[in-house]
Amino acid sequence: GDSVTQMEGPVTLSEEAFLTINCTYTATGYPSLFWYVQYPGEGLQLLLKATKADDKGSNKGFEATYRKETTSFHLEKGSVQVSDSAVYFCALMTGNNRLAFGKGNQVVVIP
Amino acid sequence: SQTIHQWPATLVQPVGSPLSLECTVEGTSNPNLYWYRQAAGRGLQLLFYSVGIGQISSEVPQNLSASRPQDRQFILSSKKLLLSDSGFYLCAGKGAEAFFGQGTRLTVV
Numbered sequence: 001g002d003s004v005t006q007m008e009g010p011v012t013l014s015e016e017a018f019l020t021i022n023c024t025y026t027a028t029g030y031p032s033l034f035w036y037v038q039y040p041g042e043g044l045q046l047l048l049k050a051t052k053a054d055d056k057g058s059n060k061g062f063e064a065t066y067r068k069e070t071t072s073f074h075l076e077k078g079s080v081q082v083s084d085s086a087v088y089f090c091a092l093m094t095g096n097n098r099l100a101f102g103k104g105n106q107v108v109v110i111p
Numbered sequence: 112s113q114t115i116h117q118w119p120a121t122l123v124q125p126v127g128s129p130l131s132l133e134c135t136v137e138g139t140s141n142p143n144l145y146w147y148r149q150a151a152g153r154g155l156q157l158l159f160y161s162v163g164i165g166q167i168s169s170e171v172p173q174n175l176s177a178s179r180p181q182d183r184q185f186i187l188s189s190k191k192l193l194l195s196d197s198g199f200y201l202c203a204g205k206g207a208e209a210f211f212g213q214g215t216r217l218t219v220v
Contacts, residue, residue, distance in 0.1 A: 004154070034209070043117075043213040044201065089155065097143050097205055101155035 002027040002094045006102035014110050015082055021075040021105050023064075023090030031092040033057075033066050033073040038087045038104075047075075047088070085109045113138040117202045117212025124219055127191050130175075134202030134212050136183040142204040144185040146177055149199040161185060192219045 007022040025033065035047040035057070048057030053068035064075045073090060090102040117134040124130060136142055143162055147155040159177035160168040167177050174193050178186045185202060197219045202212040 006154075036211075044203075044211040046208065093209070098157060098160065099145065099203065099205070099209055100157070101147070103154035104149075 002031065002092060002098070002100050004090050004092055004100050004102040006090050006105055008103075010106040010108060012108045012110065013080060016079045017109075019075070019077045019080045019084070019107065021088055021090075021107070023073045023075065023102060025071050025073065025090075025092050027071075027092055027094065029095050030068075031094055033064070034091040034093065034099075035062070035064055035073070035075050036089040036091060036101075038089070040086070044089065080107075080109045082109045082111050113142070113204065113206050113208070113210045115202050115204055115210060115212035117215060119215060120213060121216045122218070124192050124217065126194055126219055130187070130189040130192050130196070130217070132187040132200055132202075132215050132217075134185050136185075136204050139204070139206035141182055142206045144179065145203040145205075146175075146185065146187045147201040147203060149201070150195075150197070155201060159187070194219050 032051045034049045036044045037047045048059040050057040050066035056065045062077045087104045089104045146159045157170045161179045201214045
C-alpha cells in the first residue's frame, strides 16, 4: 500500500546549521506530498506541500521538491533557529483521500 | 477556517476501563474525518476513516471502535482498554485541506 519512509532517529544540530530530513514514498498514481510540523505542546500543522512532480513547496525558510524519479520529498532549511525545534512529519495524500504519514523526526536545534 | 476541537489533551486510564475520545469540527461541513494513533517509536497509523454520518471504515483490526453520530462529531471508543492501547491519538479532517486536532496522549496503566 501507499507509505512514507523518513530517516531514522532524532536530528540534533547547532543554530544556523543546514537541515535536511529525508523522505521517500511508495504510492500508486500521483499523490500529493506534505510536510507537517508539531511544535512542543501544539497540534500538527501544515508546513508546506507539493501536488505534482517538480513542484517546490516552501514556507518559513523550509523547502521541499517533489521528485518523482527518486520518489522523494526531502525537507531542507539553510539556517535553522532554536525555534525550529519540533517534530517533522512527511505525508502523502492518496487518491481516495487517505493521509499516510512517516514516523516523524524530532529536530533539536542547540543555540 | 477549519478547526478541530479534540479533548482531553492527556488521559491516564487503568487497564480494562472504557474509553471515549471526542472530536468536533468547525468551519466546514461534510468533511472526511480520521482517527490516527502514534505508538511509541512508530509513525501515525490510520485507525478509522469516515466520509459521512454513520459511515466508518476500519483500517486495522484492534480493540477500538469509532462512531460518527453527527456530521461534525467523531468519537473513538473502547469497552476495555489494553496496555497496548497507549499512545498518541490524533483526530484529523479533510475539507479543502487537511486539518488536525491537538491530539490526546493516552497512557493505560
